[in-house]
Amino acid sequence: MGYSLQTLWHEKARYSAGVGAVAFSAVLMALQFGLLLGLFTITSIPLDHTDPRIVWIGSKGVEAIDLGQPIPISYLGRVGEHSGVLPPEPYIANFANFQKPDGGTDLCFLLGHFGNAGIPDMLTSEQRTALTEPFAIVMDESDMKRMGMTAVNQTAKINGKEVRLVGSVKGLKSLAAPWVICSHYTASELMGALLPPDHTKYLLAKCDTPERAADLAAHLKAEYSDMAVYTSGEFSTSTRTYWLLRTKAGIAIGYAALLGLLVGGAVTVQTLYAATIASAKEYATLFALGIPRWRVYVTVLFQAFWIGIFGIALAYPVVQLLAAGARAAGTQVILRWEIMTGTALITMGMSVFAGLFALRSVRGIEPISLLR
Amino acid sequence: MAAADNLPSLRAVHLLKTFGDGASQRTALRKVSLNLFPGQLALLMGPSGSGKSTLLAILSGLLHPDGGQVLTRPNDQTSFVDIWGISEAARDDFRRKHTGFIFQGYNLFPALSASQQLEIVLKWGNNLSPGEARRQAEEMLDRLGLLNQRHKKPAAMSGGEKQRVAIGRALVKNPTFLFADEPTSALDWENGQAVIQLLRDAAHSRGATIFVVSHDARMLPFVDVCFHLDDGNLEEHEIPLVVAGE
Numbered sequence: 001m002g003y004s005l006q007t008l009w010h011e012k013a014r015y016s017a018g019v020g021a022v023a024f025s026a027v028l029m030a031l032q033f034g035l036l037l038g039l040f041t042i043t044s045i046p047l048d049h050t051d052p053r054i055v056w057i058g059s060k061g062v063e064a065i066d067l068g069q070p071i072p073i074s075y076l077g078r079v080g081e082h083s084g085v086l087p088p089e090p091y092i093a094n095f096a097n098f099q100k101p102d103g104g105t106d107l108c109f110l111l112g113h114f115g116n117a118g119i120p121d122m123l124t125s126e127q128r129t130a131l132t133e134p135f136a137i138v139m140d141e142s143d144m145k146r147m148g149m150t151a152v153n154q155t156a157k158i159n160g161k162e163v164r165l166v167g168s169v170k171g172l173k174s175l176a177a178p179w180v181i182c183s184h185y186t187a188s189e190l191m192g193a194l195l196p197p198d199h200t201k202y203l204l205a206k207c208d209t210p211e212r213a214a215d216l217a218a219h220l221k222a223e224y225s226d227m228a229v230y231t232s233g234e235f236s237t238s239t240r241t242y243w244l245l246r247t248k249a250g251i252a253i254g255y256a257a258l259l260g261l262l263v264g265g266a267v268t269v270q271t272l273y274a275a276t277i278a279s280a281k282e283y284a285t286l287f288a289l290g291i292p293r294w295r296v297y298v299t300v301l302f303q304a305f306w307i308g309i310f311g312i313a314l315a316y317p318v319v320q321l322l323a324a325g326a327r328a329a330g331t332q333v334i335l336r337w338e339i340m341t342g343t344a345l346i347t348m349g350m351s352v353f354a355g356l357f358a359l360r361s362v363r364g365i366e367p368i369s370l371l372r
Numbered sequence: 373m374a375a376a377d378n379l380p381s382l383r384a385v386h387l388l389k390t391f392g393d394g395a396s397q398r399t400a401l402r403k404v405s406l407n408l409f410p411g412q413l414a415l416l417m418g419p420s421g422s423g424k425s426t427l428l429a430i431l432s433g434l435l436h437p438d439g440g441q442v443l444t445r446p447n448d449q450t451s452f453v454d455i456w457g458i459s460e461a462a463r464d465d466f467r468r469k470h471t472g473f474i475f476q477g478y479n480l481f482p483a484l485s486a487s488q489q490l491e492i493v494l495k496w497g498n499n500l501s502p503g504e505a506r507r508q509a510e511e512m513l514d515r516l517g518l519l520n521q522r523h524k525k526p527a528a529m530s531g532g533e534k535q536r537v538a539i540g541r542a543l544v545k546n547p548t549f550l551f552a553d554e555p556t557s558a559l560d561w562e563n564g565q566a567v568i569q570l571l572r573d574a575a576h577s578r579g580a581t582i583f584v585v586s587h588d589a590r591m592l593p594f595v596d597v598c599f600h601l602d603d604g605n606l607e608e609h610e611i612p613l614v615v616a617g618e
Contacts (some may be wrong), residue, residue: 286497
């Protein structure tokens with residue numbers, strides 16, 4: 001290992017291409033998966049910013065919060081009375097047409113809560129009070145410009161009915177359609193005939209502990225097959241997974257990451273191959289002296305290992321820097337430890353695999369070539 | 373003359389080697405036989421293309437002959453072993469234990485110091501511990517007058533120093549046989565003379581059998597025996613009686 005590292009350090013210029021290639025692969029992979037995770041976290045923001053002790057009851061087979069079909073409010077009776085469970089509250093989550101003050105239109109997504117259960121946690125108490133007024137709405141400040149809203153108290157129209165902006169929040173970013181928070185009453189009024197009478201989209205049962213929520217969800221799932229039941233965490237995961245898989249974005253980004261990995265691997269193979277060929281005479285001398293070939297194989301593999309280590313070490317600050325830049329630009333990048341560790345392991349594996357591939361060059365070295 | 377044993381340490385018997393096929397076939401060695409003895413510095417001369425390197429490669433176990441035997445008796449053993457009659461693994465093991473090589477180029481690792489060039493052979497070839505390998509490497513460099521240069525890397529060495537390190541690498545495991553291909557070709561005569569004197573000392577003081585291939589006739593006064601190879605035929609030549617430095 002010592003000779004490998006010493007050689008790598010002595011011939012920095014030669015090996016820098018390999019180190020750069022590994023770093024490139026690692027940066028590409030970590031950022032892409034971080035962006036992907038960040039992107040699809042947006043799809044479950046309403047779930048992630050409500051109480052984790054809530055049990056969500058929706059239409060049969062619903063996999064994502066934005067795909068719920070109307071369910072009868074009479075499902076309230078199915079929850080029944082349980083110790084530690086508050087009476088369920090209706091909740092509307094539905095796309096709507098937003099008419100901007102300047103006349104343009106865009107899509108928005110209504111989040112209409114009834115009581116406290118469905119209110120996103122970033123709302124202030126003043127905003128919660130303000131939302132009790134009919135046709136009052138709150139949206140994320142990052143969406144205001146897009147929706148043509150410039151100040152609180154400004155009015156616009158949703159599904160043709162006038163609404164008034166009573167406040168803005170941070171951290172409720174949207175992917176396709178801006179989230180619009182309002183009361184259940186406002187939401188049902190805005191939905192009008194689109195929501196059948198005595199129907200809602202979800203029922204939210206708030207429990208006193210996450211364990212009780214899990215128990216209640218399991219009980220209701222077993223009892224009723226004609227409705228979907230999730231805890232907040234389960235529904236969040238289901239929503240992200242649905243959009244990740246159904247949009248094929250995960251596959252597309254996976255392919256892009258694979259491409260980066262292949263480019264990195266090819267450059268690393270070439271670097272190690274060229275370095276080994278450049279040392280062919282020295283290795284041939286060792287073989288003439290009877291040094292076993294496996295010693296040189298191990299040296300080349302350790303060189304690959306060190307290239308991987310240096311590449312990953314170089315990639316780490318670059319990833320953090322680029323992620324910070326992306327966040328500053330308003331893009332969500334989630335660099336969870338699983339992404340960072342997975343990226344490190346995959347790129348290290350790629351580097352060692354490149355080393356194995358480069359061993360071909362060692363197999364071709366014969367000491368007889370030194371006798372001209 | 374060297375203090376050679378009565379029994380040779382290496383016997384080549386009717387070595388035959390041809391290259392190519394049909395009309396382009398060329399015979400490099402025509403039933404070549406020779407005896408080399410422990411403590412003997414032997415020189416092989418001959419015109420370019422005469423088969424010198426081929427003979428060296430066959431004697432050292434690097435190139436398979438088409439016919440004949442290379443019988444070796446390492447460490448003064450009583451029986452001979454035909455190195456072309458044993459398995460490839462056994463032949464590699466034979467080279468690892470008993471042979472050293474000096475090639476025309478120095479072939480030193482650019483990243484390693486003089487001491488490490490020798491240590492790598494002891495650690496990888498003889499499985500010595502790092503401490504013992506360093507001790508033996510420095511002992512050898514001391515004998516070669518290079519102890520103060522042990523931390524130098526090849527880029528900082530002169531041609532003579534590089535060749536002495538290459539000789540040290542070949543001798544550090546105390547081989548029974550040392551094969552050298554044009555060891556002075558890249559050196560001026562002052563350094564070349566120093567190198568051949570080192571080889572002579574290694575043969576005479578350590579009892580090694582040293583076989584040198586060279587065009588350099590100025591080496592003749594230093595060697596114990598000289599062979600001449602021409603068109604695949606080997607002859608033993610008289611050498612001058614006066615040896616420089618003795």
